[in-house]
Structure formats: structure tokens, C-alpha cells
Amino acid sequence: MTAVEPREDDEAVLDESALVEAPAPEDLPHDDIRSSGSALLEVRGLRAGYGGATVLHGIDVSVAPSEVVVVLGANGAGKTTLLRAIAGLIPHSAGEILVTGDVVKRARPEEMLRRGIGLVPQGRGTLTDLTVRDNLRVGAVTRKDRSGVSADVDRWCEVFPALAKRRDQVAGTLSGGEQQMLAIARAMMARPRLLLCDEVSLGLAPVVVQGLFRVLRELNAESDTALLLVEQNAELALAIASRVYLLEAGTVAASGATEAFRGNDAIRRAYLGY
Amino acid sequence: MEIFLDRLFSGLTSGSIYVLIALALVVVFRSSGTINFAQGEYALFTCFVAWWLTTKGCPLVLAMLVSMVVGFALGVVTERTLIRPIRKRNEAAVLIVALGLFTALNGADGWIWGPEDKVFPHLLPNGLNDYVLIGGARLHYDSIGIFVATGLVIALLALLLNRTPLGLKMRAVATNPESAALSGVKVGNVLSVSWGVSSAIGSFAGVLLVPVLPPNQLNLSGFFPILIFSSAAALLGGLDSIVGAVVGGLVFGVAESMLNGYATFLGGSLQLTVAFAIIVVVLVVKPTGLFGRRRVERV
Numbered sequence: 001m002t003a004v005e006p007r008e009d010d011e012a013v014l015d016e017s018a019l020v021e022a023p024a025p026e027d028l029p030h031d032d033i034r035s036s037g038s039a040l041l042e043v044r045g046l047r048a049g050y051g052g053a054t055v056l057h058g059i060d061v062s063v064a065p066s067e068v069v070v071v072l073g074a075n076g077a078g079k080t081t082l083l084r085a086i087a088g089l090i091p092h093s094a095g096e097i098l099v100t101g102d103v104v105k106r107a108r109p110e111e112m113l114r115r116g117i118g119l120v121p122q123g124r125g126t127l128t129d130l131t132v133r134d135n136l137r138v139g140a141v142t143r144k145d146r147s148g149v150s151a152d153v154d155r156w157c158e159v160f161p162a163l164a165k166r167r168d169q170v171a172g173t174l175s176g177g178e179q180q181m182l183a184i185a186r187a188m189m190a191r192p193r194l195l196l197c198d199e200v201s202l203g204l205a206p207v208v209v210q211g212l213f214r215v216l217r218e219l220n221a222e223s224d225t226a227l228l229l230v231e232q233n234a235e236l237a238l239a240i241a242s243r244v245y246l247l248e249a250g251t252v253a254a255s256g257a258t259e260a261f262r263g264n265d266a267i268r269r270a271y272l273g274y
Numbered sequence: 275m276e277i278f279l280d281r282l283f284s285g286l287t288s289g290s291i292y293v294l295i296a297l298a299l300v301v302v303f304r305s306s307g308t309i310n311f312a313q314g315e316y317a318l319f320t321c322f323v324a325w326w327l328t329t330k331g332c333p334l335v336l337a338m339l340v341s342m343v344v345g346f347a348l349g350v351v352t353e354r355t356l357i358r359p360i361r362k363r364n365e366a367a368v369l370i371v372a373l374g375l376f377t378a379l380n381g382a383d384g385w386i387w388g389p390e391d392k393v394f395p396h397l398l399p400n401g402l403n404d405y406v407l408i409g410g411a412r413l414h415y416d417s418i419g420i421f422v423a424t425g426l427v428i429a430l431l432a433l434l435l436n437r438t439p440l441g442l443k444m445r446a447v448a449t450n451p452e453s454a455a456l457s458g459v460k461v462g463n464v465l466s467v468s469w470g471v472s473s474a475i476g477s478f479a480g481v482l483l484v485p486v487l488p489p490n491q492l493n494l495s496g497f498f499p500i501l502i503f504s505s506a507a508a509l510l511g512g513l514d515s516i517v518g519a520v521v522g523g524l525v526f527g528v529a530e531s532m533l534n535g536y537a538t539f540l541g542g543s544l545q546l547t548v549a550f551a552i553i554v555v556v557l558v559v560k561p562t563g564l565f566g567r568r569r570v571e572r573v
Contacts, residue, residue, distance in 0.1 A: 087456065089452065089455070089456070109455040109456050109458065110455070110458040110459070110460055113456075113457070113458040114458070118456070119456050121452070121453065121456060125450055125452060125453035125456065126450070126453070127445075127446050127449045127450050127453055127454070128449055128450070129445065129448070129449040129567065130445055130446065130449060134442060134445070134446075137442055138442060138443070138446040138453075138454065138457045138459065139457050140457075141439070141442070141443060141446075141457055141458050141459050142457075142458035186453075186457065187456075187457075189457075190457065190458060
């Protein structure tokens, strides 16, 4: 049997020619926004990995309320691991995760969700044997307000009309794009204050991806949900993000405002690929 | 025709018992991907508890309810203290733990209550004249009772899974434990409850089973063949399918009865072999069983 974690197991592979032109670390922007008191999420010196292999070697990341932040980096840089550690799916061996200033001692998924942090996992995590409606209801198991839950089911079916048509259909029969819509809607059913999105665009047609990003932008604007996006499609992500973290081999190689990244030719060529 | 109906009724009766134990196996497999080989011994242990209570003057129905509560607790405790900690370290070792539980529970029965057979009280009337004639064949009251009880368990289980918040969580964990956890489902608790529900169904089946199981007495080795037949039935139907367990159990019961009646050259002692042959053929031809979705890959 083969291990199914290729994205994290792969060594970071950057284009050799790009590496030559890559700026030295001291040239990279490092505007670390240490807004302790006001940050919705703050990650300090996070170390985490799988089994004996450490993937993250001390990461500092913060997200302010209703902010949109994007994490970029090559395959194997630790982007997915970072989101999984924040969501409480894997334990961290060192460092702290703070939500609105409080240290989370035992980061477990239900605990992070209770504090308002939800994850749309890579590969969508569809509950394939359940109907679309039941998938959405599972997303709300932490909530007690029954009528609010069914109103939210209706609301997300309005946001994604494709889901409304298939409400009573088993989710395994949906297309990839529809399953990604369902994954976002399921995570939003818990009404998180921060949504972590892992590669929402993966394997989807450009027109579908644009639709998904439009929805992400809207839910950020309308319900004040902060977003922490991990993306291969840097251009789309930068279009909605105000800040960027650049991961390289499990550390933050650079961070700062989106404009600074777009304006820096060396960074653009080396990391954004255009 | 009468003989055929006789064999059909007898097959449906033992088939119903297989259905119940198969359902118990399916409830555990759906949640944790484990075939609990100790399932039959859970049922036997709680049957001894029920028997012991009746010898102290406890009415059988009450004793049965108590045995189901004991079964539920036994399932929860073994999942939490044995199965879960060991699964984290070694998935394959869970199977050995189940086999260990099998021998441990059987040993405990003999140690506590002694090795001799116990006369078990009948829950349902089963005198020589307690039957209705259908097409000239006798359908005994205890068979009717077992049909009704089996139908009741199926209905309650379907209600639990499809109409309750707990059932929604159980189905979510069955299809994708990680996504369920990400949605805030406490997966560990759902696993424990699944083992408890499974074991309680087994206890219920056990009390029904003893009076119709030759030699109609409670003994230490009586439940092993039942477990084998029920596992075969669950595999036939698909280990993660409730419908599969029902169809598989009934098909298996009737097939067994017909083989016994018509294929007399098998001599009655080859039934277990036939059961194993069915398991092998199904796994080769259709690894997910008739109604199942998930392959058995962890065994």
C-alpha cells in the first residue's frame, strides 16, 4: 500500500533557473504584523509534522478579523501541514496557537471549530454516502439552533444553485466543482470566523474556480469571515488577499502586503511563476 | 410443498438470528472498519448474565433488558480501553485483540458460571401445539416472535441512523471520519456508542437465540458457529450495509436450511465449510459484497 500524502512528502522542487534569480532572504519583505491583541488567529513558532518527520520548523502566522491572507509556496513547503495543524487534525510539537489572544492548549478539530476556525480540506472531504442536505447538516453538528441550521441549509443552496438541485442526491455523485462548493458550504454551516481553505482550485476548470473565488470574496465581505487560503493559483488568490506568507521548506521565507509581492519582480518570477 | 415450507420457515428463523448478529457486526464495521470477532462472545456473556438473573427470580424480559444494558456497557468499555488505544499503534493488532476478547469472554463465562449447560427459560411459547398452519407447514410461535423482534430491531436501527442527530454523526463517521471530525463530530464518542449499540443488539439476539439453538440450552460453545454464519451473511451483503446484513442473513439462513434438507449427501456437518466457501467466493467475485461500498482491506 502506498502512502497518500504525496504533496507533503515531495521535496520542495523549484525551477532551477528561477532559483538562480531568487532574491537572498534578507532582500525579501518581512513585515511581520505582530498585532497580538487584535489578531483573530496567531501562530507562534509552530513545529509540526507526521510521525518522526518534522515538516514545519517554527512558523509565525497571524490573521486579523475579516482579513484575507494567502499562503504561497512550492509543493512540500508545508502549506497543507500548516492548515492541518491549525485545524487540530495533527498535533504540534512546539509553538503556540492563539485564537483571539487565548492559547489553545489541546488543538482538536471540535475545539478549534468551537473557537470559530473551520477547515475546507484538500480533496474536499465529501461525505460521499450522505445526501447534500445531510452533508450540510453534519457541518452544523456543533450548533444547537435547529431552525437556524435549516435556514442556513437553504441559504447555502441559494448561494450555490447547483447544490439546491441536488439537495437529496448522494454527494458522491456530484462533480468535482459541486463537491468543492459543498465542502465550502459544509464548513460555513458551523459559522466560523476564520475559514482555512486548502487548494480550493485543485483539479477544477478555470470557470468553476472563478465562481468559487467570487463566493469566497462575497462571504468575506458579507459575513465578515476571515480567510486563510493555501493556493497553487497564486494570481487568483492574490486578487482577493491583502497579505501574503511565502513558505519555503517549512519556514516563512517572506511575508507582507500583497502589493509588495506583486511589485517585487524577483519574488514574482521565483515564487509566483509569471 | 409442506416440507419445503417447513424448511423455509426454519431457514428464515435461523436467518433472522444471523440478521441480528450481522447487523451488530455491520454497525461496528461501518464506524471503525473492524470485524469484531468477539461479537458472538459478547452476546454469550450477556446471555449468561440474563440466565443468572432469572435464577435469582428476575423476570426474563427484565433480565433481557439488563443484559442489553450490560452489553452496551461492555461494547463501550472495550472500544475505549482496548480497541482505540491499540488501533493508534497498529491497525492489524485490533484483529488479534478481538480474538483475544473472544477467548477471554468465553473463559470468563466458564469461570464465573461453570462449564455445564444451563437450561434457559423461553421468552416465547414453544410447546408442541404452539404453531399456526400455513400451507400445511407449521410456523411456530417462537419463530413468529423472532421475525417480529428482528423486524423491530431493523426498524429501530433505521430510525436511529436516519432520523436522529446521533445517527447523522454515525453515518458521517462511517463515510469519512476526518471530515466528520473537521465538522466538530466527536469521532471517539461515536465509535464508543457504535460498539455499545452493536453489542446491545447482540445481547438481544442472544436471548432470542438460545431456546431455538440446539441443544436448546445455554453452553459455552454454542455461539461460535452463529458468529461464523453471521459473518458470512454480513460479508455476502456487504460489511457496511444495513440492507446487506438483512438480505445476507436471510439468504444464508434459508440456504443453510435447504442444503441441510435437500443436499443430504453433505451430512449436515459440512455446513461450516459451505459457509466459508461462500465467504471466499463472494470476496473473490465481489469484494464489497452485494450491497456494500467499502472493500475489506484492513483485515
